[in-house]
Amino acid sequence: MSLKEPAVAEPLSPIAPALDPTKKKSRKPRKQTWLAHDGSIIPAAHQTWRTALRKDWRLYSFLVLPLLFLLIFRYVPILGNVVAFRRFRPGGSMFGDEWVGLYYVRMFINDQQFWHAFTNTVILGFLTLLVVFPLPIILALMLNEVRSRRFKRSVQTISYLPHFMSVVIVAGIVFQLTSVNGTVNQIIEAAGGQAITFMQEPSWFRTIYLTSEVWQTVGWGTILYLAALTTIDEQLYEAARIDGANRWQQTWHITLPGIRPTMIVLLILNIGTFMAVGFEKILLLSNPLIYSTADVISTYLYRVGIVSNSISYATAIGLFEAIIGVTLILSANAISRKTVGASLW
Numbered sequence: 001m002s003l004k005e006p007a008v009a010e011p012l013s014p015i016a017p018a019l020d021p022t023k024k025k026s027r028k029p030r031k032q033t034w035l036a037h038d039g040s041i042i043p044a045a046h047q048t049w050r051t052a053l054r055k056d057w058r059l060y061s062f063l064v065l066p067l068l069f070l071l072i073f074r075y076v077p078i079l080g081n082v083v084a085f086r087r088f089r090p091g092g093s094m095f096g097d098e099w100v101g102l103y104y105v106r107m108f109i110n111d112q113q114f115w116h117a118f119t120n121t122v123i124l125g126f127l128t129l130l131v132v133f134p135l136p137i138i139l140a141l142m143l144n145e146v147r148s149r150r151f152k153r154s155v156q157t158i159s160y161l162p163h164f165m166s167v168v169i170v171a172g173i174v175f176q177l178t179s180v181n182g183t184v185n186q187i188i189e190a191a192g193g194q195a196i197t198f199m200q201e202p203s204w205f206r207t208i209y210l211t212s213e214v215w216q217t218v219g220w221g222t223i224l225y226l227a228a229l230t231t232i233d234e235q236l237y238e239a240a241r242i243d244g245a246n247r248w249q250q251t252w253h254i255t256l257p258g259i260r261p262t263m264i265v266l267l268i269l270n271i272g273t274f275m276a277v278g279f280e281k282i283l284l285l286s287n288p289l290i291y292s293t294a295d296v297i298s299t300y301l302y303r304v305g306i307v308s309n310s311i312s313y314a315t316a317i318g319l320f321e322a323i324i325g326v327t328l329i330l331s332a333n334a335i336s337r338k339t340v341g342a343s344l345w
Contacts, residue, residue, distance in 0.1 A: 264343070
């Protein structure tokens with residue numbers, strides 16, 4: 001007498017839809033159903049956004065304040081760009097009183113002072129991208145090679161601290177260091193030189209601005225790169241050491257490719273803010289004596305729009321600056337996606 005083998009449930013198999021050559025293909029995705037071993041049909045699980053919201057409403061509630069912030073301070077002000085094509089008068093309509101077309105656009109195109117500020121913005125933005133952007137990468141690579149955890153944490157803490165200082169405090173420190181009787185001039189005089197009026201000579205402003213920007217932002221910028229370095233597989237370094245690769249070769253062939261996506265994303269974001277050179281710091285450090293190198297679009301807009309109360313003219317310049325920023329970030333993203341394969345979207 002043979003024992004009867006136990007029945008084994010067949011795996012679920014999808015029901016293939018019947019193909020009719022006479023019918024056109026639908027672009028909508030088909031809802032796939034599944035056939036159980038007993039012949040019953042199991043419909044595919046489908047979760048609507050209402051179901052997900054009802055289930056995880058506590059998590060979604062954290063998005064309320066950020067979305068309100070973006071709506072009030074980022075999207076609603078976009079409506080005000082219409083003032084660039086309408087004449088705005090204080091006390092009148094918020095969106096201008098009369099339509100003037102491209103009057104203010106032609107006005108800033110023919111304004112030599114605007115193009116002077118535009119040139120300074122491009123130069124400062126390019127120098128910031130060229131000098132400030134690579135330094136966090138170099139510092140992160142150097143800290144990654146440090147074996148002493150205590151020394152590494154000390155360097156990180158010291159380099160992070162300037163980021164948390166107010167821009168007003170940073171500007172005050174710069175003024176104290178570069179004043180006629182400041183620390184820098186005391187060192188120059190001790191070496192046999194003559195004191196330099198740094199904040200009254202236009203040729204020194206870009207150097208002072210870049211130096212303060214490096215001191216304030218480089219340490220904080222290493223956080224993302226150090227986090228990206230922790231995701232690199234240690235087995236890659238072990239295999240490279242077995243093959244005889246030294247530290248420079250490991251850095252070039254393993255470390256840099258490992259953090260390349262992070263580098264590309266941050267580079268695209270920096271290019272997108274290329275025209276928005278630090279307004280607060282430049283406004284605090286600049287004065288009429290050094291406007292020839294210190295005046296940028298943001299400070300020019302402040303004087304024209306807030307001080308002189310030319311709201312429509314300032315809005316037209318701001319819209320022009322925003323269009324350049326969008327064009328730069330879209331171009332950088334497209335070039336990065338085609339050449340490197342990493343992009344924001």
